[in-house]
Amino acid sequence: MEEAEIAAYENEVPVGAVLLIGDRVYRGHNRVIRDHDPTAHAEVVVIREAAKEVGNYRLTGSRLYVTLEPCIMCVGAIVQARIGRLVYGARDPRYGAIESMLKFCDLHINHKLDICSGSMEERSSALLKDFFQARR
């Protein structure tokens, strides 16, 4: 949530993510506009940073926490990185690729991902709602 708030402060869509690998913690937030990088969603930002530091493109057994249901790009990145557990907050009815626009279980992806949703859902949704209302 703190990372999502930083994103909002930077006028980015407020989504934040934390990746845990053993006792190492990687934090990040959406940086699409700032970095001129359409792929720089919070999930991709932390995955990329962690993989670089660990020196391995596989982050097997790591746990990813994100304030919003991941889109298809991020679900793909999660699978590519072999992340073991995903916890997210708010649902994304339009772009979410876990239980909304797409259902992860329908994807026939050969990777076992533990999924838990609804964590701090209200705070995350409120932050996103306020952000988009203020922009309108």
Next chain:
Amino acid sequence: MEEAEIAAYENEVPVGAVLLIGDRVYRGHNRVIRDHDPTAHAEVVVIREAAKEVGNYRLTGSRLYVTLEPCIMCVGAIVQARIGRLVYGARDPRYGAIESMLKFCDLHINHKLDICSGSMEERSSALLKDFFQARR
């Protein structure tokens, strides 16, 4: 195809991509292992580079050529970048998210993408097949 061949030479899964924005040409290939970056598929590599150079996370009207059908991560990146036209070579029956594992038209994505497949399909397939056979 040349970029895919460079990837093979570097022991990366041989996929290459070219992105055209007006008269500017961006070339790239799969760099997942080399960069310790699970998101560094050829498509993401050229999208990221082009967006950074153009100074805009939207690459509206650009054209992406890739030797293999994009996976869900790359399809998501293509949509995020608002790429206008996608031309790809070989189908990817396992991970392809245009006509194989997923059908792009079933995704209900609010972005119009012109799609053309089968360009240099045989050369691209042969390169991938040889690469995986040699590794076994």
